[in-house]
Amino acid sequence: MQLSREALLRAYRQMKVIREFEERLHVDIQTGEIAGFTHLYCGQEAVAVGVCEHLSVEDKIVSTHRGHGHCLAKGCDVNGMMKEIWGSREGLCKGKGGSMHIADVDKGMLGANGIVGAGAPIAVGAGIACKIDGKGHVAITFSGDGACNQGTTFEAMNMAVVTKAATIFVFENNHYSEHTGFEYAVGTQRDIASRAEAFGMKVWRGDGTDFFSVFETMREVLEYVRVPGNGPAAVEFDTERFFGHFEGDPQRYRGPGELDRIREFRDCLKNFRKSVTDAGVLDHADLDALDAEVLAVIEESVAQAKAADRPTAEDVLTDVYISY
Amino acid sequence: MPKMMYRDAVVTTIAEEMARDENVVCLGEDIVGGMGTPGGPEAIGGIWSTSTGLFGKFGADRVIDTPISESAIMGAAAGLALSGKRPIAELMFADFIGVSLDQIWNQLAKFRYMFGGKTKCPAVIRMAYGAGYNAAAQHSQAVHQILTGMPGLKVVMPSTPADVKGLLRTAIRDDDPVIFLEHKALYGMSGEVPDDPEYMIPFGHARLSRAGQDVTIVSTGLLLGFCEAVADRLAAEGIGCDVIDLRTTSPLDEETILDSVEVTGRLIVVDEAPPRCSLAGDICALVAEKAFAALKAPPLAVNPPHTPVPFARELESAYLPSVDKIEAAVRKVLSYR
Ligand SMILES: Cc1ncc(C[n+]2csc(CCOP(=O)(O)OP(=O)(O)O)c2C)c(N)n1
Ligand SMILES: [Mg+2]
Numbered sequence: 001m002q003l004s005r006e007a008l009l010r011a012y013r014q015m016k017v018i019r020e021f022e023e024r025l026h027v028d029i030q031t032g033e034i035a036g037f038t039h040l041y042c043g044q045e046a047v048a049v050g051v052c053e054h055l056s057v058e059d060k061i062v063s064t065h066r067g068h069g070h071c072l073a074k075g076c077d078v079n080g081m082m083k084e085i086w087g088s089r090e091g092l093c094k095g096k097g098g099s100m101h102i103a104d105v106d107k108g109m110l111g112a113n114g115i116v117g118a119g120a121p122i123a124v125g126a127g128i129a130c131k132i133d134g135k136g137h138v139a140i141t142f143s144g145d146g147a148c149n150q151g152t153t154f155e156a157m158n159m160a161v162v163t164k165a166a167t168i169f170v171f172e173n174n175h176y177s178e179h180t181g182f183e184y185a186v187g188t189q190r191d192i193a194s195r196a197e198a199f200g201m202k203v204w205r206g207d208g209t210d211f212f213s214v215f216e217t218m219r220e221v222l223e224y225v226r227v228p229g230n231g232p233a234a235v236e237f238d239t240e241r242f243f244g245h246f247e248g249d250p251q252r253y254r255g256p257g258e259l260d261r262i263r264e265f266r267d268c269l270k271n272f273r274k275s276v277t278d279a280g281v282l283d284h285a286d287l288d289a290l291d292a293e294v295l296a297v298i299e300e301s302v303a304q305a306k307a308a309d310r311p312t313a314e315d316v317l318t319d320v321y322i323s324y
Numbered sequence: 325m326p327k328m329m330y331r332d333a334v335v336t337t338i339a340e341e342m343a344r345d346e347n348v349v350c351l352g353e354d355i356v357g358g359m360g361t362p363g364g365p366e367a368i369g370g371i372w373s374t375s376t377g378l379f380g381k382f383g384a385d386r387v388i389d390t391p392i393s394e395s396a397i398m399g400a401a402a403g404l405a406l407s408g409k410r411p412i413a414e415l416m417f418a419d420f421i422g423v424s425l426d427q428i429w430n431q432l433a434k435f436r437y438m439f440g441g442k443t444k445c446p447a448v449i450r451m452a453y454g455a456g457y458n459a460a461a462q463h464s465q466a467v468h469q470i471l472t473g474m475p476g477l478k479v480v481m482p483s484t485p486a487d488v489k490g491l492l493r494t495a496i497r498d499d500d501p502v503i504f505l506e507h508k509a510l511y512g513m514s515g516e517v518p519d520d521p522e523y524m525i526p527f528g529h530a531r532l533s534r535a536g537q538d539v540t541i542v543s544t545g546l547l548l549g550f551c552e553a554v555a556d557r558l559a560a561e562g563i564g565c566d567v568i569d570l571r572t573t574s575p576l577d578e579e580t581i582l583d584s585v586e587v588t589g590r591l592i593v594v595d596e597a598p599p600r601c602s603l604a605g606d607i608c609a610l611v612a613e614k615a616f617a618a619l620k621a622p623p624l625a626v627n628p629p630h631t632p633v634p635f636a637r638e639l640e641s642a643y644l645p646s647v648d649k650i651e652a653a654v655r656k657v658l659s660y661r
Contacts, residue, residue: 035458035637087458087636098460098635114462115423116392149391152423176361177392178353179368184360185391255362313642316634324599324630 003215008276011053011211013290015045015269017078018069020298022243025068025085028302029247035087038099041069043209043242046268047172048073050214051140054222060108060126060139062119066241067112070142071102074109082301088308095311096319110139116177117150119143120169124160127167127232136226140168146177148192149185157199157234164231168221169196171236172208178245179253196234208239209266212275240266325516333488333517334374334450334506338412340521341496342382348496349386349404350378351397352414352450356389365389371416372452372511394420398427398449405447406435410496418453418467418505432501433476444499448492454546454596455644456509461632464640466545466596469603471503472573478502478527479574483548485515487571490525498527507546528575532584536564539654540584542607543594544570547645551594554650565654573603581607582615589620590657594645599627621660626653 003011022040029038041048044066052061052073063070071081076092084091085099092102103111110126113119119141126139147153148171160167171192175182188194193203202224206217214237225233240262244251251259264270276282317323328336342348355375358367365384369376379387390397394415401413415421421428428449435445455464472479478500482488488506495502533548534541534555541551548569555565566584570577585591591611595604604625611623628643 036635037457037459037463087638089636093635095636095639096461096632096634098458100460100462101635114460115420117423146392149393150423151393151395178371179357179361180354180389180391181358181360184389250368253358253361253363253367258362311634311636311638313638316631316639316642317629320631322630 005281007053008282009286009290011049011215012269012272012287013294014049014053014073015211015272016290016294017297018045018048018072019269020294021068021072021078021082024298024302026243026247034085036098036100038085038247039066039245040243040247041066043240043262043267044172044174045069046211046214046272047170047208047237047239050211051170051218053215054218055108055140056137057106057108058135058137060110060123060130060137062110062123062126062139062141063112064119064142064144064147065100065112065114065116066144067100067102071104071109071112075107076102076104076109078297079301079304082305083308086305086308087311088305089311089315090308094315094319117143117147117152120147120153120156121159123167124156124163124165127160127165128163130166131164131228134228136228138166138168138222138225140170142170142172144177145171145173145175145182145186145192146180148195157196157201160232161200164229166225167232168225169201169232169234171234172239173236174239174241176241176245176253181253191236193234193236202233204233204235206235206237208237209268209271211268211272326519327514328485328517329511330485330488330506330513330515331372331374331511333485334492335376335378337489337492337496338375339378339381341493342378342386344521345410347408348410348412349388350375350412350414351388351390351400353390353392353397353416355414356387359389370414372506372508374450374506374511375414394424395427398424399431401447401449402427402431402435402445405432405445405501406443410446412448412450412496415449415451417463418451419462419465421451421467421470428477429474433474436500437476445501446499447501448495448504449501450504450506452508453505454507454509455633455640456546458635458637458640460635464633468505468573469597469601472603473601476501477574478572479505480527480572481505481544482571483510483544483569485513486517487525487531489517490523491571494524494527497524505545509546525571527572528577530571530577530580531569532566532580533569534565534567536566536588538564538588539590539592539657540566540568540581540588541592541594541650541654542568542570542581544573545596547594547596550645550647550650553647554654557651558654563654563658578610578614581611585611585615586618589618591623592626592650592653592657593623594626594650596645597627598630599625600630602627621657624653624657626650
């Protein structure tokens with residue numbers, strides 16, 4: 001384990017913030033106070049954090065409908081995000097975007113996205129910009145096993161190769177697109193990376209429930225893509241989603257005991273804790289202290305979101321260049 | 325007449341037509357729900373429950389669960405239609421026309437004309453549209469103004485469960501591509517529905533849902549109910565409104581609108597899409613041109629503002645035309661002379 005104690009604590013804390021943010025939303029959504037469609041990222045934290053811990057604000061990411069984890073990992077403000085999801089005018093997007101459209105371009109977070117497959121082409125443009133600027137920065141698009149079937153994703157992969165964009169396609173395979181199984185919808189069966197390979201990209205694969213697998217894989221991917229002239233790369237992480245597709249999904253497509261099993265054996269936070277304590281680099285008390293601190297952070301964000309200013313009818317007409 | 329929900333009227337009509345004509349096939353994302361999962365096919369029907377039970381009845385060849393590939397879904401509908409089938413393709417959200425528009429606009433809509441009338445193109449594209457769920461800018465749009473402006477497409481916007489049944493059957497049996505717009509907020513609406521398996525409503529025939537002498541209110545879809553509420557409110561004050569449910573925006577029933585305005589001399593058109601180049605603007609222009617002499621007030625369009633659909637509850641409700649805004653518009657046209 002080459003990571004410093006500080007880096008390990010930071011990575012754990014980042015994953016824990018995402019976990020508790022989402023667990024708390026799962027509870028609060030049931031009260032009916034939060035409007036709209038919400039897709040929770042619980043279970044996939046190691047991917048967002050294992051990727052984004054390598055990035056600076058100069059590196060860009062483009063996210064999906066399941067974007068909270070990517071946003072938090074890229075440095076979006078917890079309180080600003082919680083307020084946005086609660087629809088406050090103090091939210092990161094003034095309550096105009098909500099859960100599916102959180103963005104913070106100054107942080108290199110070019111937006112969650114409600115359109116499946118829309119992110120990949122945007123990351124090609126951002127990756128071309130990185131190439132032109134020649135400073136070794138990269139643009140990363142996160143896509144699911146469902147999004148990988150969208151023509152936009154295919155076009156983006158080919159165009160990234162042809163233009164030698166500094167773009168990384170991160171595929172998070174959680175085995176479901178909405179209520180449809182990966183094996184049904186992806187013709188290549190158990191593999192998305194091989195598609196990317198067929199487009200002419202160098203590809204990697206990793207375990208998306210293991211922070212260290214993601215982090216070490218991404219170290220190699222980034223070393224490669226940051227070299228000017230190398231062009232894009234793709235990586236597939238096998239992972240799990242702990243909640244339904246959206247909040248309210250009865251999940252009848254799951255197998256008996258499936259959720260218990262993945263929570264028991266495929267939980268990136270549990271896996272992380274076991275690795276670092278077994279290796280003796282951190283002890284339980286260190287992590288317990290972070291757990292408590294993070295819970296307080298989330299509690300505070302909810303308190304702020306509830307107390308924050310609500311938007312008014314006048315706000316509808318701001319941020320447009322012309323209104324009728 | 326039996327009572328039925330709007331969404332059930334969709335499934336029932338599709339099932340009746342699939343049983344009647346083996347060329348009718350359905351395709352769309354998650355319309356079976358559960359394919360390739362431990363729960364198996366139909367573990368969960370489509371997210372709107374507008375395809376429940378079809379897979380069990382008609383099988384995988386005719387009820388095709390697709391990957392997330394809207395462009396290919398619309399293109400496949402076009403190819404099926406050119407090959408003797410009668411596809412019913414579902415776009416989960418109308419907003420996703422963005423991903424698939426070429427196949428709808430440059431392909432499906434144009435075949436018959438471009439090919440010199442040598443082919444039919446009997447495809448139905450169903451899609452859930454509209455605001456009211458705080459689903460934000462990419463999952464809430466009303467898209468009829470875009471599609472109505474495309475030559476070659478018929479565009480249907482049912483406002484009641486009975487109209488779903490009568491209009492969807494007409495759509496499935498029609499030999500041209502038909503866009504069938506289902507409002508998300510109406511799926512749970514219950515109403516009486518004829519159980520005649522031949523019940524059909526012809527396109528281009530509007531429905532007069534309230535009758536009055538003073539103002540003509542034209543609308544369709546979710547907002548029709550708002551207009552009816554306004555008419556009922558004003559009736560108590562002795563103000564009479566004709567409320568016209570267009571049912572189809574293309575073909576457009578000009579006659580019913582013009583006949584009404586000839587009597588009332590006042591028109592408001594209530595439309596869920598933004599104002600520029602809109603259905604409401606179009607109908608106001610029509611009336612200004614063809615019923616000018618009858619007008620006692622300028623025709624008035626009631627649209628949301630020219631912005632994307634916002635997320636927060638307060639913003640979305642300020643965005644949508646409301647009963648109060650519609651009532652204010654009626655009072656405004658009444659205030660002229
Ligand atoms: C263009 C488009 N088609 C369909 C949808 C509806 N939809 C939202 S998420 C989703 C499934 C996406 O699956 P995947 O890419 O595997 O991501 P996951 O939900 O597993 O994170 C679908 C079908 C959409 N939002 N946009
Ligand atoms: Mg998935």
